[in-house]
Amino acid sequence: MPQISQKGIDMPASPIRKLTPFADKAKQEGKKIYHLNIGQPDIETPEVMLNALKNIDFKVWAYTASEGTASYRTKLASYYNKLNYNLSPSDILVTNGGSEAITIAMQACLNPGEEVIIPEPFYANYNGFACSADIVVKPIMSYIDNGFALPSIAEFEKVITPKTKAIAICNPNNPTGYLYSREELEALKELCIKHDLYLFSDEAYREFCYDGKEFLSPMHLEGLEEHVVVFDTVSKRYSACGARIGCLITKNKALFQTALKFAQARLSPSLEGQIAGEAAVDTPDSYFEAVSTEYTARRDTLVKGLNAIEGVFCPNPGGAFYVVAKLPIDNADKFCQWILEEFSYENETVMMAPATGFYSTEGAGTNQVRLAYVLNQTDLKKALVCLEHALAVYPGRQD
The missing domain is CATH 3.90.1150.10 (Aspartate Aminotransferase, domain 1)
Incomplete structure (x- = not known):
């Protein structure tokens, strides 16, 4: 057998x-x-998104560009720039769900056997993505007693080794719901610059912040442009989990071109998903x-x-x-x-x-x-x- x-x-x-x-x-x-x-x-799911699917009229269900359609990436850039991300469409790689964005980033940024530090508990599939990429997750414990706040920078320093290449966060967090503060992200910024690390930011739940609390992305932090990789998806924001459309965002041009090679290997994201995703940007406040x-x-x-x-x-x-x-x-x-x-x-x-x-x-x-x-x-x-x-x-x- x-x-x-x-x-x-x-x-x-x-x-x-x-x-x-x-x-x-x-x-x-x-x-x-x-x-x-x-x-x-x-x-x-927003009506504008569903209507876009109902009104599809193409005659050939064709491949799209590996990085995503120009019209969708342009529309996405306008969405992020309203949030002060200061992006161009060329900073956005459309993926088959946020999951593919994470897998591509792990493969593009880390060699087999290298390490990514992730505060735990964390989204369970990060373990699976890391296994696929032959990389090692180094967990760092957060605790329920203080609401799962980010561990101290001293705790991060303890687990950084020559094999450490990245730190990954999910903000707001799955599974804990914790929302990272400006002070916590600024501390991570200094750590990533000091040790020359990537900072992966899973922002699938960006729109879900409560009690008037501020959402802050590493994209808002000056001096971190070459280090930040953002993962996003339409799944949660628009209650469109079945669309399987996400994206990888980075201003690091060498990394983007490397990630694009992995995207080319899987050909392209779905055309109909991008049509729906493009329409979704017009969802009213x-x-x-x-x-x-x-x-x-x-x-x-x-x-x-x-x-x-x-x-x-x-x-x-x-x-x-x-x-x-x-x-x-x-x-x-x-x-x-x-x-x-x-x-x-x-x-x-x-x-x-x-x-x-x-x-x-x-x-x-x-x-x-x-x-x-x-x-x-x-x-x-x-x-x-x-x-x-x-x-x-x-x-x-x-x-």
Whole structure:
């Protein structure tokens, strides 16, 4: 029998999706499941984006340029320049989702065996992207007790080696919802300049900042132009996860040309996705204002409800639409499977993501779960009731 590759063996399974078979079985048994495990919003996609798809009239479904269509990149540049990024279309490489942008950057910036430092917990698929690129993730711990604030620069210095080539952040953060401050980003800037490192900035949740807090990108920091690589996507901003259109942004021309070679190897991003993405830039501000109001209310409902449950602690996030909560349990992986397999309250249960999958350090996050507040408030409240009853009878409860 032919052998599987070592890379295939090493490639981690998604902790967000690995419980799907248990959820499917629970549904077959007639249980209603509240899906708080995955960042799939129930917010409607902007009408202007859907209309662009409906009105497509091309006669040949052709390749586009590997870097993306000129019209979409021009439109994207106008979007970013309203945010004071000071970009030209030639700084933007359109990708098949934000995921491809990250994979291309890792391959273009790091040699096999070199290291990227990432504050943990972090988006679980970074591990998979790093595996694909044959690079090493060096985690640096952030803690739930202070809301997952950026670790001190001294902690970064401890893990920097001659193999370190980059630092990666997600801002606002998935899975914690933490929003980095200006002081934290300025400190990272000085660190990257001192050690000549790339700074990867995953900005998929840029539009989701709450309580009047300011979003700041490394693109706003002077003197860091050659170091910054931004990853973005239409998935979350426009509730268009299935469009699979993202982009890589950098003002480093040598890096851009290198990334373009990887993009050429996969030919091109989808034409219809770019047509929809170009139209999406015209989404009115009122759409984002309504979405922000809704997510703020959902966050408040979820965080307040979690902290009202005995033994549960959940910090209040400043952005994105996720929380990481600490539960009075022995093992998050066991609990998240048990609540699907063995538990129901009024024939309903909850699907969550064990936080262990968002840590790279062995044994971290064993009593934590990530919950996405992508459901309406009524469903969130019902999910909280299920969770409270589940924790009361869970055999592995730890008080």
